[in-house]
Amino acid sequence: MAAVQDTRTRILDAAERLFFHEGIAVTGVDRIATEADVAIVTLYRHVGSKDALLASVLERRLASWQQHWDAAVDAARTPEDRLLAVFDAIATFRATAGPAQWCCFLATASERPAPESGAVDAVFALVEQDTRLVTTRLTALAADVPGIDADATAADLLLLYNGVLSSLLRGRPDDPVDRARAVARSLLAAATHSRSAGAAVDGVTKSTLPA
Secondary structure (H helix, E strand, O other): HHHHHHHHHHHHHHHHHHHHHHOOOOOOOHHHHHHHHHOHHHHHHHHHHHHHHHHHHHHHHHHHHHHHHHHHHHHHOOOOHHHHHHHHHHHHHHHHOOOOOOOOHHHHHHOOOOOOOOOOHHHHHHHHHHHOOOHHHHHHHHOOOOOOOOOHHHHHHHHHHHHHHHHHHHHHOOOHHHHHHHHHHHHHHHHHHHHHHHHHHHHHHHHHHHO
């Protein structure tokens, strides 16, 4: 059983390297089999098809990303830090995934068009699952921060999150994670100040009204 799992892991590792370093469309299963040092028949026995292999790679990647994000949130001490933990998670995840790899889900979305309405596509479903994870979790974490608009703040952080992933692909700036975290912290401070100032003005207005 261990040998079977080891073979599958080698196949997934090889597929991930080739798919997201050289491209999904240009990478054939024969190349993956060679990279994994397995026979092509063995590869098909473990994964079934190229699409199924890509889905397995994305599924594993998503689980790993969730683990890194969970750990970053658990390590944070305040609601604000838990919201900004997404950037800490990117940093730790990149450290293990390797600097040459960028977001597998953005890469997949850029190479594969959305399926026709009603069509079942396991790969596209995983891309959507990743999107839902990021958007819903950011919104939930933002809701725990007092004095801000959770939906608006989550949308701002999602924009910064996507910007970090794009910057990692471009290679500039050199420190996109740190910059995005600093911008996000400034946004939180501004949002909290704006809400507090609005409440103060409202309180003054009400106090001047005749009884």
